[in-house]
Amino acid sequence: MQEKSARAPRSNRERTxxxxxxxxxxxxxxxxxxxxxETSTPDICAATGxxxxxxxxxxxxxxxLFRHVLQREAQAVAADIETAAPSGLPPEQALIAGAEAYLRAMSLPGRTRLLLIEGPAALGHAETDAIDRRHAARSLRDGLAAALDPAQVPIDALAALLSAAFDRAALEIDAGADPAQARAAMxxxxxxxxATGAAQDTPKPVKRRTKA
Known part of the structure; x- marks a missing residue:
């Protein structure tokens, strides 16, 4: 009698x-x-048969197809950040852990080129920025909002500026810069x-008048 396969045949949904x-x-x-x-759809079909x-x-x-590839890369970066900075972590520690996780995630070969070079060129900055805001930039913005007082600094503007700095660091590393130095700088x-946020939140000591 012919032995049955240990694995059940894949469903149509699984094959799809x-x-x-x-x-x-x-x-x-x-x-x-x-x-x-320089990549054509026949090239992609030939590679997959x-x-x-x-x-x-x-x-x-x-x-x-390119958009979906970028979204998958962005989701992977955000997932790494969230794993490194779980919700129970103090906000300051979460920001630091998330920063390190972002730079590690972007070091995956090809990821920086896809998200930061090919993406804006193919889809435009508006669309790639929107993808980023739903993933890594969202994590950064949420982290800043948890760690800082929005009355002291505009969180959205700060998040946008820091996000640009992180992207620049990833590009520098991808171009051959020392990863340790880029990490230390970020x-x-x-x-x-x-530190600035903590200083602003600290109540100033009240000066007491001395008697003449």
Whole structure:
């Protein structure tokens, strides 16, 4: 008697999702290697052994596929930050842990190019900024709001400026800068923000009048 397979056959839904992920994986590799402009949908189909019809079943076009690749990368970065800075962590420690997690997450080969170079070029800054605000930038903004008094500093503006600094650090590291120095500089910057906020929150001592 023929032995039954230990694993049950995959459902249509599982096969569909596997094809979708394979297309995204192949597209990611090609976008990193060649760039968005030099990657075609036939290239992606050839890398996965699928037809263009299968690709267009899952994605509207190459731009839509690229958008989904970027969203998956951004989600992975945010997940790493949230793992490193769980909700029970004190706000100051969470910001520092999140900063370190962001730089580690962005060191994954190809990720900085996808999110910070190819993304804005292919989708435009408005759309890539919107993706970032839903993920890593949101984590940073929430962390600052928890650690600082919004009456002392505009949180949204500060989050936007710090997010740009983090992106610049990731680009510098990707270009060959010393990761340890970039990390130290960003942690120093976060430390200065926290120290300034703490100083502003500290009540000033009341001067007592002395008798003449």
């Amino acid at each position: 999702e596997a094809t979708r992920q394979a297309l995204m994986d192949a597209a990611r590799a090609l976008f990193v290697e060649r760039g968005y402009g 699928t037809t263009r019809g299968a690709l267009y079943h899952h994605f509207v076009d190459k731009r839509d 942690l120093w910057l976060i430390g200065q923000v926290l």
